[in-house]
Amino acid sequence: MIALEIVAGLVLGYVVGSCIESALHEYVPDAGPRLLAVWRRHPRLCRRLLEAHFSHHVIHHQTFRDHVTQFASPQHRARLEALLRQRGRHGRTILRNRFSDRLHDESVPAFCLPWVVAGLAIALLAPTAMALAATVTLTLPGLFSHYIHPYMHRPFADGQREAPRWLAAFLRSRYMRMAYRNHFLHHRFGGTGNFNLVLGGDWLRGRLRRAGDDDRRAMHAAGLPVD
Numbered sequence: 001m002i003a004l005e006i007v008a009g010l011v012l013g014y015v016v017g018s019c020i021e022s023a024l025h026e027y028v029p030d031a032g033p034r035l036l037a038v039w040r041r042h043p044r045l046c047r048r049l050l051e052a053h054f055s056h057h058v059i060h061h062q063t064f065r066d067h068v069t070q071f072a073s074p075q076h077r078a079r080l081e082a083l084l085r086q087r088g089r090h091g092r093t094i095l096r097n098r099f100s101d102r103l104h105d106e107s108v109p110a111f112c113l114p115w116v117v118a119g120l121a122i123a124l125l126a127p128t129a130m131a132l133a134a135t136v137t138l139t140l141p142g143l144f145s146h147y148i149h150p151y152m153h154r155p156f157a158d159g160q161r162e163a164p165r166w167l168a169a170f171l172r173s174r175y176m177r178m179a180y181r182n183h184f185l186h187h188r189f190g191g192t193g194n195f196n197l198v199l200g201g202d203w204l205r206g207r208l209r210r211a212g213d214d215d216r217r218a219m220h221a222a223g224l225p226v227d
């Protein structure tokens, strides 16, 4: 019975966590113009939301040329570095986190809040073993954002060479090959779909777009796993 509760908890935490990741990514870091207009009318109240959008949608999304090459030239990088230094605390945070290549250390408490709320709700409603197991899988989106996402912007072979052996084995699993493709398409479609690193939520939310022949060719050219 306990084993069943643990399995149910792991699945529940995974599904809820993946759906939160997909929705949050769509409506905060890749928020559309209408939401942005509302936030800009209340800049102090919405400062963290505006910062999340700037570091992700402007800096992270718009500095990649082909998903694995960032910046058009060393001069482009130097110009952006100078600009970010002038931007104060948030600019320095972006630089410290390699142009928002990973979840900012400083943003962990705010970023994790929705998953913590989900964990508390599960803890209130579910048996203890199930709730504890759900907590484990609810941490996946945060861990993937910080530790896995940087590899998704490297050619696959580089990640295989540079990651620790256990992580390299995970990166070449069927699941992670799908995650690589999903993230490539997320960038290719300008942050309008395929939001998950932890797969499943996009599919449940109807935000999954499939790769066409052109997308596959571009993926192959960038050194990413096509199949």
Ligand SMILES: [Zn+2]
Residues within 6 Å of the ligand: 060, 149, 153, 183, 187
């Ligand atoms: Zn990315």
Ligand SMILES: [Zn+2]
Residues within 6 Å of the ligand: 025, 029, 030, 056, 057, 061, 186, 191
């Ligand atoms: Zn995005």
